[in-house]
Amino acid sequence: MKEIYEDFRQMCQKFLQQEAVPYHDEWERQGIIDRGLWLKAGKTGLLGMGVPTRYGGAGQPDFTYHAIFAEELVKARLTAPGFVAHNDVVASYLTHRTTDEQKERWLPGVCSGDLIAAIAISEPDAGSNVADIRTTARKEGDHYVLNGQKTFITSGENADLVLTATRTDRGLSLLVVERGTPGFSRGKRLEKLGWAASDTCELFFEDCRVPAANLIGRENAGMAYLMAGLPRERLSIATVAVAAAEQMLTETLDYCRTRQAFGQAIGTFQHNKFQLATMDTEVTIARVFLEHCIARLNTGELSITTAAKAKWWTTELQVKIANTCLQLHGGYGYLKESPISKQWANSRVQTIYGGTTEIMKELIGRSLGL
Structure with missing residues (x-):
């Protein structure tokens, strides 16, 4: 396995040196990573590594590969949070908590880089304590009506899929809010002390109508x-x-x-x-x-x-x-x-x-x- 890991590490190094390092200073000045890098990372096989191969992933559950990619991002002095959230967090939820229809709809894009994923938990009054989440989702027919605000969201500007924690009638639920959903908007890019190329912003939901088909797992099981x-x-x-x-x-x-x-x-x-x-x-x-x-x-x-x-x-x-x-x-x-x-x-x-x-x-x- 050591040789396989080393081969993968060298692939990460080569990719990052060619496709990211020469442009990173400009991305830091802009405050956001160019979407083209996500597409190139997907083509190289660096996105959705744990996703089954039939959805475009590598079908590799070994977390070591995720760790190697993160390590090489750091060693190359590149911005890591967006890729970590996409690969290690959201892709895992979408792989293990979704229906077959949802997998078919989202995972190929997550693996190719056509869809950038983010997770939205933190709110102005709810940080580490998720029990304080105030964003609500009310079921109306075949939609949830989402109202609330999220803050400090990594890849909040670039994200096409936002895994959103929201309060439903008897607990928390997870909904995927897609780019372009009516009532979903983004605040200005937040300037931070570090990770300058990691686009971070607030998200707003005002009578945002999210299809019930975007519920992850069971309602109230979030x-x-x-x-x-x-x-x-x-x-x-x-x-x-x-x-x-x-x-x-x-x-x-x-x-x-x-x-x-x-x-x-x-x-x-x-x-x-x-x-x-x-x-x-x-x-x-x-x-x-x-x-x-x-x-x-x-x-x-x-x-x-x-x-x-x-x-x-x-x-x-x-x-x-x-x-x-x-x-x-x-x-x-x-x-x-x-x-x-x-x-x-x-x-x-x-x-x-x-x-x-x-x-x-x-x-x-x-x-x-x-």
Whole structure:
């Protein structure tokens, strides 16, 4: 398997270097990734890897392939959240929770890149606590009438399919809202501290008539579906965190070996050497735990609690690594065009989305009977 994984990694590297790296600076200035990249990624086989082959996917349930693609996005200093949400989150829901008719309607486009997918949970008054969701869907004949607002939606502008969490009569339900649905509109593009090329915006639903045929699974079962999907989503975030921490450490080690101060490389000063040794140890531990969690996910044994541990610990480590590495770069690290400054900015949101660190610890605490 190692050779197969390595071949796939090299394919990802080649694709990203040819089709994304030369244009990424412009996408960051624009605040959005060109849709053409999605089409090229689909043609290369990098979208819908877990989707059955009859719908255009690779039919590969092994999460390792998703992790490799995310890692190579990070290593190439490219924007990752949109692809992670599309591949690792929404495509999984559409593969495992949909009817045959829905699969035929949506999955081929998700795999080809013709349809970009997003997930809409967060609201102005409902972040990590999905129980506070206020968006409502009222059944009227063969439609649901959707009213409410979502915010901080990754790929919110590019998205053709939005998996939307909404309150129905006796609980939460999941509806797919398609581009062009009457009553569905998007707010202005939100400017963020990091991930500049990740289009993020608010979504508005005003008497939005969504066909009942777009209901995912059973009505009022959305909470159970979300809880079942969270381990995969949080592991995806942890994958990005570990890859980013490894990348920042590698680049900082190179810098500390060559940057001179007081007649010697700054990495040879004992304080700096100890900081680098500590980071190297912690990043190694994070990688081992991540690989353990991926193996558990592949066998269906990754629990919500273990995923929460991976999510909070790796993302907090990413932020710590980013801060220490920027400090070691000194003034050069603070320059806007510096790779480490961009990594520092991109890192900060990792402890927030997908459930804040505080929510992760609350979940773990409850598992301890506290």
